[in-house]
Amino acid sequence: MTKSESKRSGVSAGKCASAASAAEQVNNGSFDVGFPEPSPAAKAKVLKQTSKESLHRRIAECEVYDDGTNTFFWRAHTLTVLFILTCALVYVTLLEETPHDTAYNTKRGIVASILVFLCFGVTQAKDGPFTRPHPAYWRFWLCVSVVYELFLIFILFQTVHDGRQFMKYIDPKLGVALPERDYGGNCLIYDPGNATDPFHNLWDKMDGFVPAHFLGWYIKTLMIRDWWMCMMISVMFEFLEYSLEHQLPNFSECWWDHWIMDVLVCNGLGIYCGMKTLAWLSMKPYQWQGLWNIPTYKGKIKRIAFQFTPYSWAKFEWRPASDLRRWLAVLGIIFMFLLAELNTFYLKFVLWMPPEHYLVLLRLVFFVNVGGVAMREIYDFMDDPKFHKKLGQQAWLVSAITVTEFLIVVKYDPHTLMLPIPFSVMQCWFLGIFLILIWTLWRFFIRDITLRYKETRRRKQEAPVDWDRQLGNGSPGAAGAAGLASSGRSKLNGSSDSLRQRKS
Numbered sequence: 001m002t003k004s005e006s007k008r009s010g011v012s013a014g015k016c017a018s019a020a021s022a023a024e025q026v027n028n029g030s031f032d033v034g035f036p037e038p039s040p041a042a043k044a045k046v047l048k049q050t051s052k053e054s055l056h057r058r059i060a061e062c063e064v065y066d067d068g069t070n071t072f073f074w075r076a077h078t079l080t081v082l083f084i085l086t087c088a089l090v091y092v093t094l095l096e097e098t099p100h101d102t103a104y105n106t107k108r109g110i111v112a113s114i115l116v117f118l119c120f121g122v123t124q125a126k127d128g129p130f131t132r133p134h135p136a137y138w139r140f141w142l143c144v145s146v147v148y149e150l151f152l153i154f155i156l157f158q159t160v161h162d163g164r165q166f167m168k169y170i171d172p173k174l175g176v177a178l179p180e181r182d183y184g185g186n187c188l189i190y191d192p193g194n195a196t197d198p199f200h201n202l203w204d205k206m207d208g209f210v211p212a213h214f215l216g217w218y219i220k221t222l223m224i225r226d227w228w229m230c231m232m233i234s235v236m237f238e239f240l241e242y243s244l245e246h247q248l249p250n251f252s253e254c255w256w257d258h259w260i261m262d263v264l265v266c267n268g269l270g271i272y273c274g275m276k277t278l279a280w281l282s283m284k285p286y287q288w289q290g291l292w293n294i295p296t297y298k299g300k301i302k303r304i305a306f307q308f309t310p311y312s313w314a315k316f317e318w319r320p321a322s323d324l325r326r327w328l329a330v331l332g333i334i335f336m337f338l339l340a341e342l343n344t345f346y347l348k349f350v351l352w353m354p355p356e357h358y359l360v361l362l363r364l365v366f367f368v369n370v371g372g373v374a375m376r377e378i379y380d381f382m383d384d385p386k387f388h389k390k391l392g393q394q395a396w397l398v399s400a401i402t403v404t405e406f407l408i409v410v411k412y413d414p415h416t417l418m419l420p421i422p423f424s425v426m427q428c429w430f431l432g433i434f435l436i437l438i439w440t441l442w443r444f445f446i447r448d449i450t451l452r453y454k455e456t457r458r459r460k461q462e463a464p465v466d467w468d469r470q471l472g473n474g475s476p477g478a479a480g481a482a483g484l485a486s487s488g489r490s491k492l493n494g495s496s497d498s499l500r501q502r503k504s
Helices: 003-028 040-049 052-062 078-094 102-124 135-156 160-170 200-205 209-224 227-244 255-283 297-306 324-351 358-383 393-412 423-473 476-493 496-503
Strands: 064-066 286-288
Touching: 078 102, 102 135, 135 358, 135 393, 160 324, 160 393, 209 227, 209 255, 209 358, 227 255, 227 324, 227 423, 324 358, 324 393, 324 423, 358 393
Parallel strands: 064 286
Antiparallel strands: none
16 A cells, blocks of 8 residues: 555544544534534534444444554555666667567567556556555456456457467467366266276266365355355356256256255355355454564564455445345346356357366456455445445456456357257246246335335324314314414404405
8 A cells, every 4th residue: 555545544544433433422412522512403414424324334444453654565666667667668679689470579569568558557557445465466457357358359359260269379279179078977976886986976076176166165255245145146056057058068967966066065165164254354353563563573474464364344234135226236246146157168168278278267366356356346336326426447347357258158159059948947947037026026116015005094094083082182282273273264364354345
């Protein structure tokens, strides 16, 4: 964090603490000594600005202590990066001889252009919601998102043959059609016919994807921060594999591979460990000191390790059933998560990349680094739209990347996507969509209308009873009301003398 950022975080924390304390004092009806007694208008203004939800978010964001130490590590270094970049370009221009190889020069020129853009973005791009381990780290991945989206747009505008052969410029081994592996077949956990190893089916499924499933869902839980949404995405993706195994043989798995190894063991254990980590992060004290202000070596090592933990913590409360806007937002997040998961398999299929290729691994590493920032920006935009008036830059890019990947799949192999879905599968999906629509209509329209009608009817039934009770008791209020009515009529019509004068 730069010096200005450090000052800004300290000032915002102070403002937030003072606003929260002021709101609490107004609610309690007392102010500390030294504060002037506010006017009623000031009290109303403070109460208006500090609603319950926004006040809770501010307090959660402000429980951070930072001594404001600004070391060399946190400075911007814009001039240093510019000087190093200029020296490198001068060296290439004046001292290095350009080889007479068009393909090599083209690759090197593209790589150099990307590096220059990354240098600019790391030093000049706008910061996101995360600052640890360093804001430049998240600015780097923001710029990588832009480069990856431009690459996808380039692939989208090529023909199918040219796009697949273009991958050979990245790796000469690519551009060759690959068979898909089928995980189904013999689904016996214990095979008595195989005397050597009766559990060979179980060991065959124990490949590199088992720890990848666990680690992937552990990280997804840290992104989403909600057990209900994680389990919904996990179960719905298994239903998607059942539904699309006629398109990709890779989706064909045994029943115990779907529900025991994936949902319960790998995904479930990853979600459980992720929720435990979230509980630890929510209870951890966030007190930051400069490394050179810590006297002991043990404290310095601990401070270096905590540099890779969040600077502050905010609990995600999605509350999808609270209103229609949040419900539609949660449905959209689940849909985009499932689409990104499907793109992983379909992109490998249409671009002819083996599952163990390093490009597949780099794509997963990319989504691990940008997914957390995107989810935080989406949550802020959904939870506090008055303060966050537009969708965050990383969330915008991740959404664009997911849609572009799907469009590449649609263009490069529409035949596979148009294979007829089995009728039983279509019935299940239509039933699920119909139930979601019915629940949405009942929860946010029919239920609200019914509640409003019952409340109105109850008020109408209570009003005549109260009025008759007042008239029967001859209360002063009733007499006063009659007097007001007569005085109102006399004021409206005028006195009897003035009325006769007008008539004459």
